[in-house]
Amino acid sequence: MKCQRCKKLACVALPSHHAGFCKDCYPLFFTRQVETAIRREKMFTHDDRILVALSGGKDSLALMLELKLQGYDVTGLHIDLGIPNSSEGARSKVEKFCDAHDLKLDVFEMEKWGLPIPDVKQYIDRPVCSICGKMKRHHFNRIAREGGYDAVATGHNLDDEVARLFANTLRWDTAYLSDQGPTLPAAEGFVRKVKPLFRLSEFETANYSFLKGIDIHSAPCPYSTGASFTNHKELWGELEFRSPGQKFQFYNGFMQRGKAAFANLEKETGATLHPCDTCGSPTSVGTCSVCRIKASVAVKKAEWLSESEYEAARARA
Ligand code: AMP
Ligand code: FES
Numbered sequence: 001m002k003c004q005r006c007k008k009l010a011c012v013a014l015p016s017h018h019a020g021f022c023k024d025c026y027p028l029f030f031t032r033q034v035e036t037a038i039r040r041e042k043m044f045t046h047d048d049r050i051l052v053a054l055s056g057g058k059d060s061l062a063l064m065l066e067l068k069l070q071g072y073d074v075t076g077l078h079i080d081l082g083i084p085n086s087s088e089g090a091r092s093k094v095e096k097f098c099d100a101h102d103l104k105l106d107v108f109e110m111e112k113w114g115l116p117i118p119d120v121k122q123y124i125d126r127p128v129c130s131i132c133g134k135m136k137r138h139h140f141n142r143i144a145r146e147g148g149y150d151a152v153a154t155g156h157n158l159d160d161e162v163a164r165l166f167a168n169t170l171r172w173d174t175a176y177l178s179d180q181g182p183t184l185p186a187a188e189g190f191v192r193k194v195k196p197l198f199r200l201s202e203f204e205t206a207n208y209s210f211l212k213g214i215d216i217h218s219a220p221c222p223y224s225t226g227a228s229f230t231n232h233k234e235l236w237g238e239l240e241f242r243s244p245g246q247k248f249q250f251y252n253g254f255m256q257r258g259k260a261a262f263a264n265l266e267k268e269t270g271a272t273l274h275p276c277d278t279c280g281s282p283t284s285v286g287t288c289s290v291c292r293i294k295a296s297v298a299v300k301k302a303e304w305l306s307e308s309e310y311e312a313a314r315a316r317a
């Protein structure tokens with residue numbers, strides 16, 4: 001196959017675009033997709049300050065590099081989750097990447113804040129990944145709000161978005177369906193959220209990271225069961241293979257023709273929000289769910305520690 005642009009030998013084949021690109025022209029294809037996403041979805045402008053959430057994985061680092069190359073005012077945010085044998089590696093990849101590309105970086109440590117993720121796993125009897133995701137989103141928004149940023153950008157790609165939309169559709173989860181999309185406008189207490197890689201598949205961002213020589217953190221989280229969207233992603237891989245372009249059609253079709261119906265539905269049932277009495281983040285009750293989880297872990301940990309001290313004293317007696 002020949003490169004669509006320069007006619008040299010292509011090294012990346014993209015059946016959904018009926019095209020292939022060589023290693024020099026591929027990044028240009030990537031750039032065009034990100035530019036189109038930002039422009040059509042009104043994500044941000046060159047006057048905006050953007051906080052880019054960096055996990056250390058291929059997607060978020062590719063996004064950060066691309067936005068910097070496009071001249072945007074970007075600052076990285078890494079959340080150090082405090083997970084042994086995992087978080088250190090991710091953080092060091094992010095720090096080295098930002099150093100190498102002369103990028104501003106803010107690191108937020110869950111342990112210093114008082115709630116490393118291993119404590120959530122130990123003391124809360126709910127799936128750790130969903131609470132961890134909630135914590136991360138909470139801090140992305142809080143740090144962006146307190147720092148006066150105009151938008152928070154994450155590295156979610158087309159596969160992430162399609163898998164989430166598919167899962168929400170299977171459950172007809174109207175609240176989530178009304179919220180799904182590459183741009184979530186700012187609202188009272190919420191900074192605008194954007195996903196500039198939503199037009200690009202996981203394969204496409206992986207190729208960009210590889211061709212740009214980005215050193216990524218690729219180890220999966222040790223707490224991940226591999227469950228969440230993996231099955232759906234596999235199903236969509238099969239559909240896309242049989243009919244290239246399906247993923248984007250499904251997602252784009254929902255955005256163009258489906259989403260509005262769910263947004264109208266939710267407007268009628270949506271709860272009123274107030275600032276959390278502990279952290280100031282928007283919540284429909286007095287104390288937000290993140291602050292309640294933090295307080296509950298603190299109580300359970302104190303109980304556990306005093307029980308083990310009692311047992312130790314009994315053993316000594
Ligand atoms: P994931 O849900 O792990 O696939 O991550 C989706 C996006 O969330 C990534 O592309 C990042 O933009 C962001 N993200 C995930 N984990 C972190 C983290 N520990 N610190 C900062 N951003 C993160
Ligand atoms: Fe949050 Fe694994 S990344 S539990």
Ligand code: ZN
Nearest residue numbers: 276279288291
């Ligand atoms: Zn709170």
